[in-house]
Amino acid sequence: MSARVVRYGPEQLEGLPASFAGFLRRATEEVGSGREQSWSKAVSEFNERVPEMALPGLVVQPWLFDFRYRRATGEAVGRFLEGLKEGRIIGTRCEGCGRVFIPPRSFCELCFRRVRTYVEHSGEGEVATYSVAYIGTNPRERLARPEVVAVIWFEGTKVVRPNSHHVFHAAGLMHKLGEVEPSEVRIGMKVKPVWRPKEQRRGEITDILYFAPVR
Amino acid sequence: MRRVAIVGAGMTDFRSMLPLTSPEMIRLAVKRCLDDVGGLSIRYVDGVLATSAPDAFDGYHDKGAIAVEAAGAIGKPITRVFVGGGSGVAAGVAGWYHVASGAFDTLLVVAWEKMSHPYPHAQKLFQTIFDPVLEKPLGPNLIWIFALEMMRYMEAHGLKKELIAEVAVKNKRNALDHPHAQLGARITVDDVLNSEVLVWPVNRLDISPTSDGAVALLLASEEVAKKLTDNPVWIEGVATCLDSQFWTMRDLAYPYYVYLAAQMAYRMAKITSPLKEVDVWEPYDPFTYKELHHMDGLLGRPGLAPKLLAEGQMEKDGDCPTTPSGGLLGVGNPIAAAGLMKVAELYFQLSGRAGKRQVPDAEVGVAQAWGDLMQVGTVVVCRR
Numbered sequence: 001m002s003a004r005v006v007r008y009g010p011e012q013l014e015g016l017p018a019s020f021a022g023f024l025r026r027a028t029e030e031v032g033s034g035r036e037q038s039w040s041k042a043v044s045e046f047n048e049r050v051p052e053m054a055l056p057g058l059v060v061q062p063w064l065f066d067f068r069y070r071r072a073t074g075e076a077v078g079r080f081l082e083g084l085k086e087g088r089i090i091g092t093r094c095e096g097c098g099r100v101f102i103p104p105r106s107f108c109e110l111c112f113r114r115v116r117t118y119v120e121h122s123g124e125g126e127v128a129t130y131s132v133a134y135i136g137t138n139p140r141e142r143l144a145r146p147e148v149v150a151v152i153w154f155e156g157t158k159v160v161r162p163n164s165h166h167v168f169h170a171a172g173l174m175h176k177l178g179e180v181e182p183s184e185v186r187i188g189m190k191v192k193p194v195w196r197p198k199e200q201r202r203g204e205i206t207d208i209l210y211f212a213p214v215r
Numbered sequence: 216m217r218r219v220a221i222v223g224a225g226m227t228d229f230r231s232m233l234p235l236t237s238p239e240m241i242r243l244a245v246k247r248c249l250d251d252v253g254g255l256s257i258r259y260v261d262g263v264l265a266t267s268a269p270d271a272f273d274g275y276h277d278k279g280a281i282a283v284e285a286a287g288a289i290g291k292p293i294t295r296v297f298v299g300g301g302s303g304v305a306a307g308v309a310g311w312y313h314v315a316s317g318a319f320d321t322l323l324v325v326a327w328e329k330m331s332h333p334y335p336h337a338q339k340l341f342q343t344i345f346d347p348v349l350e351k352p353l354g355p356n357l358i359w360i361f362a363l364e365m366m367r368y369m370e371a372h373g374l375k376k377e378l379i380a381e382v383a384v385k386n387k388r389n390a391l392d393h394p395h396a397q398l399g400a401r402i403t404v405d406d407v408l409n410s411e412v413l414v415w416p417v418n419r420l421d422i423s424p425t426s427d428g429a430v431a432l433l434l435a436s437e438e439v440a441k442k443l444t445d446n447p448v449w450i451e452g453v454a455t456c457l458d459s460q461f462w463t464m465r466d467l468a469y470p471y472y473v474y475l476a477a478q479m480a481y482r483m484a485k486i487t488s489p490l491k492e493v494d495v496w497e498p499y500d501p502f503t504y505k506e507l508h509h510m511d512g513l514l515g516r517p518g519l520a521p522k523l524l525a526e527g528q529m530e531k532d533g534d535c536p537t538t539p540s541g542g543l544l545g546v547g548n549p550i551a552a553a554g555l556m557k558v559a560e561l562y563f564q565l566s567g568r569a570g571k572r573q574v575p576d577a578e579v580g581v582a583q584a585w586g587d588l589m590q591v592g593t594v595v596v597c598r599r
Binding site for chain 1: 334335339348350356364371411414415417467517
């Protein structure tokens with residue numbers, strides 16, 4: 001069964017900004033949403049393949065939603081995204097407890113005070129934990145190449161609980177690892193960001209292509 | 216505060232796809248619950264507490280309202296609680312608030328989930344839990360982040376997949392004795408290790424299924440409970456505790472929020488030594504490692520649960536019987552309903568209604584659930 005059942009046709013995409021039309025095309029391919037007629041056909045095909053739904057007298061009705069959003073990032077994350085465009089990692093530090101937040105936040109949940117001190121970080125850190133993904137967004141489709149997903153804890157931001165190895169806080173980011181075989185990855189491994197070429201950066205988290213081992 | 220008892224429970228089968236609508240599932244669970252209390256009339260119920268996971272699963276906004284007719288709540292108060300995967304046990308906690316406060320003498324607690332609605336798979340909807348700016352552009356899958364937690368946990372205690380796989384073997388075997396189970400089975404550790412790798416270190420058989428199902432409990436104040444049943448099960452400790460949503464800035468090796476919730480609940484129930492005093496454990500087991508991770512939190516001892524598992528203490532006849540129901544791995548995982556199923560299992564076990572699953576002489580039980588972005592611990596302690 002393929003989820004790629006319907007596409008927006010050129011008549012629907014015509015006149016839309018290129019980036020938006022591209023988004024719709026991709027979203028359609030992923031979700032399999034689209035025109036009602038093709039969607040109904042996809043559902044009836046699905047029903048034939050799932051015996052539990054093939055009960056006599058059971059009627060299955062398809063429906064779909066198509067929601068779109070935009071949102072303000074807030075000042076802190078906005079400055080982080082602007083920094084990415086320039087190849088810089090921006091965070092904030094709470095003047096109450098001293099904890100560093102990367103990505104930055106505008107308030108500290110423990111001190112419950114505003115956080116206004118911006119700091120710049122080299123971007124180097126350690127692998128706090130990792131996993132090897134063989135599936136992406138659609139669990140029914142295997143990725144062509146497995147991806148190494150990791151939480152990166154930025155250097156010098158760790159706060160460890162006294163008398164234990166438990167890390168109480170660290171400025172941490174979920175991202176991917178590259179330039180390394182899955183079998184070579186270790187917790188604690190030192191890594192640094194690898195940036196997209198400057199002219200291709202758009203102020204998005206994917207301006208960092210991945211983190212690579214410091215060799 | 217008044218004492219609160221569970222006086223009845225009912226549930227539907229858990230299946231990957233039930234040919235019932237959400238209201239039909241709820242009504243069936245409620246009917247079975249009332250039948251369990253000697254065919255009590257729905258008119259006798261003062262109010263309803265409902266829970267279900269995100270609206271998106273039913274594709275229907277404000278779906279708490281789905282339960283109004285199906286749980287007989289016309290003309291009565293109905294409240295919906297929601298803390299992600301922790302919702303089912305949170306409903307037991309909130310139900311206790313309602314009755315213990317004196318506001319309700321009888322309260323129906325209902326939980327349901329119909330995960331077969333989303334097409335082609337419920338996993339797509341889980342994407343909405345990620346930060347849309349900082350995480351979603353990476354194309355994440357829910358299993359990614361649990362694999363990250365599992366890896367950190369394994370590293371912290373030097374755990375092997377071979378041991379963790381024993382949880383799936385145990386729970387699916389226990390589920391063979393559960394009349395409503397979706398995935399009861401005799402499997403081996405090799406079956407788990409040889410099943411498809413989804414996100415290393417998580418294999419397919421490390422994960423609970425997506426399910427449809429509903430569960431209902433009837434709670435009553437002490438005075439009313441004694442009129443309705445000869446063997447009520449008392450809710451003696453309840454707690455909910457949350458950690459930060461910024462999960463990448465915490466150490467995932469130990470669930471402190473589960474530990475803190477458990478400590479609050481034990482204090483209420485006057486339990487000082489949980490390992491000795493508790494006879495039945497129903498920790499949340501959507502993944503194999505989660506049962507151990509949560510037991511570490513419930514026992515207050517990082518790394519203890521894997522040792523108990525290796526010694527066989529988590530079996531029904533061990534010192535620490537854990538998930539005799541079969542859990543989410545065996546009975547199924549209709550999210551909110553799965554959590555309430557764990558509380559229902561305490562009722563079945565402590566009132567001696569658990570049939571072939573019965574843990575002998577069980578007096579005290581603990582149920583726990585977990586959810587949101589690996590940040591919620593909900594705990595209920597019951598005593599017969």
